[in-house]
Amino acid sequence: MHPSPARARIPFLPASLGLAILLAGCGKAPANADNAAADMVNATNAAANEANEVANDAVANVAAHNGAAPAPANVAEASPAPAASPTPAAAAPLVANAGPAGDAANGEKLFVQCRVCHSVEPDRNGLGPSLHGVVGRHAAALTGFVYSPAMKDSGLSWDAATLSDYLRAPMRKVPGTKMAFAGIADDQNRADLIAYLATLK
Numbered sequence: 522m523h524p525s526p527a528r529a530r531i532p533f534l535p536a537s538l539g540l541a542i543l544l545a546g547c548g549k550a551p552a553n554a555d556n557a558a559a560d561m562v563n564a565t566n567a568a569a570n571e572a573n574e575v576a577n578d579a580v581a582n583v584a585a586h587n588g589a590a591p592a593p594a595n596v597a598e599a600s601p602a603p604a605a606s607p608t609p610a611a612a613a614p615l616v617a618n619a620g621p622a623g624d625a626a627n628g629e630k631l632f633v634q635c636r637v638c639h640s641v642e643p644d645r646n647g648l649g650p651s652l653h654g655v656v657g658r659h660a661a662a663l664t665g666f667v668y669s670p671a672m673k674d675s676g677l678s679w680d681a682a683t684l685s686d687y688l689r690a691p692m693r694k695v696p697g698t699k700m701a702f703a704g705i706a707d708d709q710n711r712a713d714l715i716a717y718l719a720t721l722k
Contacts, residue, residue: 621709623716631705631714638700641721649700655679656719660695671697684718685711 632641638649645651650666660677661668675695677683687694688711690704705711 621712623709623712623714623719625713625716625720627710628713628715628717631710632717635714652718653721655721656681656684656715669697669699671695672699681715681719684715688714 635652638647639652640647641651641653643651643653644663644665645653646663646666650663650668656679658679660675660679661673672695677687677695679687685708688705691698691700691702693704705714
């Protein structure tokens with residue numbers, strides 16, 4: 522047996538187009554064959570155009586979906602922050618500065634000149650009254666010591682400012698006092714001496 526010869530493969534063509542080719546080859550194509558072929562080409566082009574439009578619409582929809590949403594037309598403006606209240610100025614001190622800060626250690630050295638008349642032990646008077654606890658005490662308050670009438674009538678209380686004024690010029694601060702002392706002119710030395718007296722409690 523001999524194998525059958527291979528059949529020639531004929532490409533698939535639309536029926537009307539194939540008929541038109543066949544009749545044209547025979548020289549007997551009907552008058553409307555060309556019209557049928559043209560209609561087929563037009564239909565193919567129309568289908569391709571419609572597919573392109575559908576694809577373009579799909580791409581546009583995806584882009585619109587992924588894009589940032591537009592801001593609303595009427596967006597309320599942010600309210601301005603309230604103005605900060607001005608910081609009030611620091612209040613002026615109610616008590617005037619009595620002088621420089623004192624150094625008690627130096628004041629103890631300066632007290633040497635006071636020891637001639639005053640002691641620092643309680644209830645131990647000399648030519649002058651004991652200065653133990655003098656800071657904050659009323660003038661002429663110690664029992665057992667004879668004060669001058671001027672000191673008794675002074676009405677003073679020995680706070681730091683009053684002591685500073687007195688030690689600057691005792692006889693000017695309390696005229697008639699028995700304290701025969703010229704005074705301490707240096708502000709820092711007076712502050713140091715008073716700082717030391719404040720430790721005598």
